[in-house]
Each structure stands twice: as structure tokens, then as C-alpha cells.
Amino acid sequence: MTNSTIAAIASPPGMGAVALVRISGPEAAKVCDKVFRGKSHRDWIPRHQHFGSVLDSKGAKVDDVLLTYFPSPASFTGEDVIELGCHGGVVVTKQVLNAVLEAGAEPAEAGEFSQRAFFNGRIDLTQAEAIMDLISAKTELAARAAQEQLEGVLGKQIENLREALVSATAHLEAYIDFPEEDITPDSADKLFERFDTIEASLKSLLSTADQGKILREGLKTVIVGAPNAGKSSLLNLFLGFDRAIVNEQAGTTRDTIEELINLNGIPIRLIDTAGIREGEGEIEKEGIRRSQQELELAELVLLVIDSSESRDRVNEIEIPKSTRVVRILNKSDLPSHRDWKGDPGIRVSCLDESAADSIRELLYREISANGPIESASLTAINSRHQFCLGKALQSMEKAKLGLEAGESAEFVAIDLRDALGSVGEVIGKTDIEEILGEIFSTFCIGK
Structure with a gap:
């Protein structure tokens, strides 16, 4: 600089x-x-x-x-x-x-x-990233998460993790490098206890990656279904205004339409797609191809079903097995086909404005299935943090396996240093001299 x-x-x-x-x-x-x-x-x-x-x-x-x-x-x-x-x-x-x-x-x-x-030491890397997160926040919850990161909440957690790694690494390396100082090494049980604590902290932070991605980018939610099932009506219902053209003629939607909604503070990227069927003409075929492409990248799928029709048309839609699906049985204002008897999907009419609340509630429950996103502390790591902390966890697991196998302290210390370096990358601190400082200050080497 x-x-x-x-x-x-x-x-x-x-x-x-x-x-x-x-x-x-x-x-x-x-x-x-x-x-x-x-x-x-x-x-x-x-x-x-x-x-x-x-x-x-x-x-x-x-x-x-x-x-x-x-x-x-x-x-x-x-x-x-x-x-x-x-x-x-x-x-x-x-x-x-x-x-x-x-x-x-x-x-x-x-x-x-x-x-x-x-x-100049005014902020760490997580705080620098939080500035842009705050500027680009799409909901109040996302802004609050960015504000907490800007205030140093995530940085403090990473710093505490670094201190634990510095302490463990320094103690082990002091025993290796200065045997004449009569430094007592941690027992295996004590080292395992330290390693378990560090691993637990790493896993806890890594578990917030999905939450962080949703808050920063929005949950990619794709609306799919057969032609004329009511996909565009569902999009309009969520938005509260007519964004997509709705017509009784099947195949009205030829391209994807994306809009952002705020669901209890969670940004949702709603994507309306063309009805999936055997295309009639090059334009509709291209629209269906784009629908299938969006479906493959979806994080959540809203499968809209015309409950007045048979199940055959829905069976044509192939959704990736790992993708979460919310089934919406539309057209409840019409007689229901017998194929849908006992189906667990929610029954609504997307033409009824009162249905919006029940669909929103169902959608929120599905998103919060692994725990609500809003919490007392909105720590949410980004993809860079996830990569660095993932490397650190791998190094810790390797160090633990080495300790269990009875490897020499030198090899275990190398893995600890790697973990320390990876954790330090999150906040922009990779100064290994800290280990020497810890050694000399804690153990009084050369007294």
C-alpha cells in the first residue's frame, strides 16, 4: 500500500x-x-x-x-x-x-x-466484507447480520479460535524445541480435549454457511409445474401485483421471471418458469429448456399442481432428489381429481388473495426446518470463510488422527500450524511469529 x-x-x-x-x-x-x-x-x-x-x-x-x-x-x-x-x-x-x-x-x-x-488495523477482513454486505442487504434481517459482523462479532469468534490454536501449537512446539527447559507437555487426554474444543468451534461456524448464503444472496426458489397449473398466478400472489401474464391458454410464460420477496426477513429469489411439457415450437422448447436449467440449480422448489387434473402431467417433471420441494395443490375452487386424495400438499386457490398467508407460512416452515434463521446472534460466514475454516477443520482432523496413531509431536505441530494459518486467513492474520511470542511469554524460555 x-x-x-x-x-x-x-x-x-x-x-x-x-x-x-x-x-x-x-x-x-x-x-x-x-x-x-x-x-x-x-x-x-x-x-x-x-x-x-x-x-x-x-x-x-x-x-x-x-x-x-x-x-x-x-x-x-x-x-x-x-x-x-x-x-x-x-x-x-x-x-x-x-x-x-x-x-x-x-x-x-x-x-x-x-x-x-x-x-491500518482499523478493521479486520470480516468487517471489511461486512461493509458491502450491509450496503447490499436485501432485508432487515440481512442488514442486522451484516451490522453484527461489522461490529466484530464474527471477528471475535475467529480471534478466540486463533488464540486457542496459538496456545496449543505454542505448548507443543515449546516441548519440541526447548526440552532443556523442563516444559511438561500436555497429556494425550489434555491435547484431545483441546482439539475437540477447537473442532467444535470450527463446525459451529461452518454450520452457518447456508444461513449466510441465504442472507447475502437470497434463497433461490423456483416455481415449476405443468402448463396452466397456476405458476404465474402464484408469483403474482406473492408479489401482490400482476407481474406475470396469466391466461387460460397453456404456455403463456415463455421465459423465466425473477423477483425478490421478503419472507420474515429472509430474502427469497422467486423464479417463475415456463410450464414443463413436450414443447410446441422452438420458442416454447427454449423456454422449457431454461425452466429445466433453473430447476437443476434451485435450492427450493415450489411444485404447483393443478388439482383438478390427473397426476400424469406432474409425473413428467423431474426434480433433483436432493432438492427440497413444497407441493402446492392449486385450483381448490374447482372439483379435485381423485388422484390427489390424501396428498400432503397444501390446497389453495392462487386466485384467492387470502391464500398468500398460508403459503408464506408453509414456505417459512420449510426454510426453517433446520432451525430458524433469526436468532440472538446472526453469525453467518460467507463462501471465503467457509473455504478457510473447512481447510482448518481438515488440518485439525489430521492432527487428531496423528495423535491417535502415536505420530511424533513434530508432525502434529505441522498440522496445527496449517490450521492456524487457515483460521488466520479469515480475518487477515497469518503471522506465525505469534507462536514464538506465546512460547517466550508463557514458558519463560531462557530465563
Whole structure:
């Protein structure tokens, strides 16, 4: 990372009442002194707003602004940070930024402010990732999970896990490297106890991966069924407005339609598909091919069945065995065919608005079958965390097998170091020097 001073527009693109231009780096105050006409930087009061104007390189006024100064290290990036609040027009915001760049700042790259915050020790990697999770949250529950991660909830759990690994590794390596110091090694039972505790923590965190994926991306829920079963009517029922065309003619839906709904805080990506049957024409065949493609990638399937028809049409639909399925027997306002007697699916009419609540409740129960997503602590790891922690768990299992097989302490220590490195990757800490620090501080080597 360089010592350059960077600047960028920190507010969303487009028109608004106000916009924000952020500057960070050792020369932030000097840069602003060249363009800001108001109080000199020597008179700025930290975290107070100061009114003035921004001038371009020719001395022409660009806009009136409010300047806020955050001196190092008490700022988001850990560097001197200045924020210029200007009017929110597209042109004027760009002119303010250009004035700052002409005065010596460099354009910030994507994510560079958060990257500097990480390198300067203001946040760990999980907190940096939580910033984007919070910005892109699709529901209040997803936002709350991101906020907890931003506050360091996940980072603290990972740090506690690292400390346990550092302690176990340091004790074992001290026994290996400094036998003359009369360091008593942990007994096998004690080591097994430590390993079991670490493994349990890893498995607990890994178990939140599915929850994290749902909160960040939404649960991919595909609506499938035979033509004219009521799939589009179900989508419209969920949304509360007519998003898809509904017609008695079979094959009306020719392409997939995706919409997002909020189910008790859980983002659900609803995908309406073309009715699955032997296609009549190239366009319908392509629509059916896309339906089958979505079906293969679905995390949950809503199988819509026309309960007034026989079972033959539904038998044509092949759903992957590992995919969860919610059966919806539609058209309960019509006489039911005998084939559906005793079927466990929910019986509704998608033309009846009151059916929405019962379908939502059933859907929520299915999603929460392995435990409700909302909880006191919304720890939810992402795919990168899952990969790192998965590697750590494999290393711990290998270390445990080595200990059981009576392998030498040196080989067990290698696996512990691998586990420590993998866990450290989650928060951006892979400094093995900590092990030496733990050895020397805890065991008083060379006293």
C-alpha cells in the first residue's frame, strides 16, 4: 500500500439533496487547503463541520460545501480523512472531485478506503466484507447480520479460535524445541480435549454457511409445474401485483421471471418458469429448456399442481432428489381429481388473495426446518470463510488422527500450524511469529 492521498465520490451516483467527496491520506489537509475557501486547516476542529467553498484550479467557485475533518488515527481509514458535503447534482459532484484531484489527490480504486482501514488495523477482513454486505442487504434481517459482523462479532469468534490454536501449537512446539527447559507437555487426554474444543468451534461456524448464503444472496426458489397449473398466478400472489401474464391458454410464460420477496426477513429469489411439457415450437422448447436449467440449480422448489387434473402431467417433471420441494395443490375452487386424495400438499386457490398467508407460512416452515434463521446472534460466514475454516477443520482432523496413531509431536505441530494459518486467513492474520511470542511469554524460555 502506498502513502498517496486518494479521493472519490462516496455517495451513490445520481441526483440527490447532498453528495459526499471523501479524501484520505497524509496530504489530505494540504490538498483541501488548495481548493477550500473557509477556515485554514490549522483552525479545523476534528469531527465538526466547517462551511466554505470549493474552487477549481482557475479560482472559479464550484460549490458551497461543508468540510469535516477526521485526523489520524481516529478515522475510518486510520489516516487523515476529510469529507466534503456538496450539493447532490451529478455535474457539480464530479466538479468538486476534479478540483480535489487537480490539487494533488489520486483517484481511489474500488474498495481502497476499506482496504486502507484494514491495513491500518482499523478493521479486520470480516468487517471489511461486512461493509458491502450491509450496503447490499436485501432485508432487515440481512442488514442486522451484516451490522453484527461489522461490529466484530464474527471477528471475535475467529480471534478466540486463533488464540486457542496459538496456545496449543505454542505448548507443543515449546516441548519440541526447548526440552532443556523442563516444559511438561500436555497429556494425550489434555491435547484431545483441546482439539475437540477447537473442532467444535470450527463446525459451529461452518454450520452457518447456508444461513449466510441465504442472507447475502437470497434463497433461490423456483416455481415449476405443468402448463396452466397456476405458476404465474402464484408469483403474482406473492408479489401482490400482476407481474406475470396469466391466461387460460397453456404456455403463456415463455421465459423465466425473477423477483425478490421478503419472507420474515429472509430474502427469497422467486423464479417463475415456463410450464414443463413436450414443447410446441422452438420458442416454447427454449423456454422449457431454461425452466429445466433453473430447476437443476434451485435450492427450493415450489411444485404447483393443478388439482383438478390427473397426476400424469406432474409425473413428467423431474426434480433433483436432493432438492427440497413444497407441493402446492392449486385450483381448490374447482372439483379435485381423485388422484390427489390424501396428498400432503397444501390446497389453495392462487386466485384467492387470502391464500398468500398460508403459503408464506408453509414456505417459512420449510426454510426453517433446520432451525430458524433469526436468532440472538446472526453469525453467518460467507463462501471465503467457509473455504478457510473447512481447510482448518481438515488440518485439525489430521492432527487428531496423528495423535491417535502415536505420530511424533513434530508432525502434529505441522498440522496445527496449517490450521492456524487457515483460521488466520479469515480475518487477515497469518503471522506465525505469534507462536514464538506465546512460547517466550508463557514458558519463560531462557530465563
